Amino acid sequence: MRIRFSALPIGFMLFALALSCASRSAYSDECDADIPASDVTISSLNGQPEPKTLDLHVQRVQGASSEVTIDLAVVRRVNWCMRGYFGPLTLAWANLPEGMAVAFDPASLDPHTDNYRAQKGKLRLSIPASVPDGTFSLNLQANEHRVRVAPFRINLSTKPD
Known part of the structure; x- marks a missing residue:
């Protein structure tokens, strides 16, 4: 054969x-x-990167609630080594004082497969009257442990008028 x-x-x-x-x-x-790059970064609407810390001083009327709105762009970068997560991403803040709310509008970044995805939005800080005056360090984090977020912190100082 x-x-x-x-x-x-x-x-x-x-x-x-x-x-x-x-x-x-x-x-x-x-x-x-x-590998060292972050998957999510905050930048200004004109494309310039924001500093890693935003110092925000809110002067409020005694006994009144306050709301602050900030325009920003959140850039979500697909890291193909990102442990396989490409779904919608929700960002949150750590170290919020009790009763305070920080919300992104829109609430989450869309799922995608592009290399870069920038999403313009607003960040709303709602500070009820029950939050004591003081300085708070709010740290940005993602809902998904496989996603790396560039360090970004808001140092919020509240004081009466």
Whole structure:
């Protein structure tokens, strides 16, 4: 019994295998270089990056609630090494005083598969009268543990008028 191999299909298979390995290698290098970057950053509407800290001083009438609205752009960058999370993303704040609310409008970033996705929105801080005067450090965080958020903090100072 004689077995014949055609050189053309074998050559094509070897070429496809080499191409597959090369693309995986390039993906891996790109992936490794991408690791330190954040998946979510805050920037101003004109595209300039915001500082990592926003100092916000609210002077309010004694016994009255206050609301502050800030226009911003949230940039969600797809990190292809991002542990496979591409769904909608909700941002939240840590260290809120009891009764205070911070909300993004829109409430979440849309799911996507683009490299970069910027979404303009507003950040609303609602400070009820029950929140004592003082300085609070609010830290931005994401609802998904696999998503890295660039450090961004609001130092909120409230004092009576």
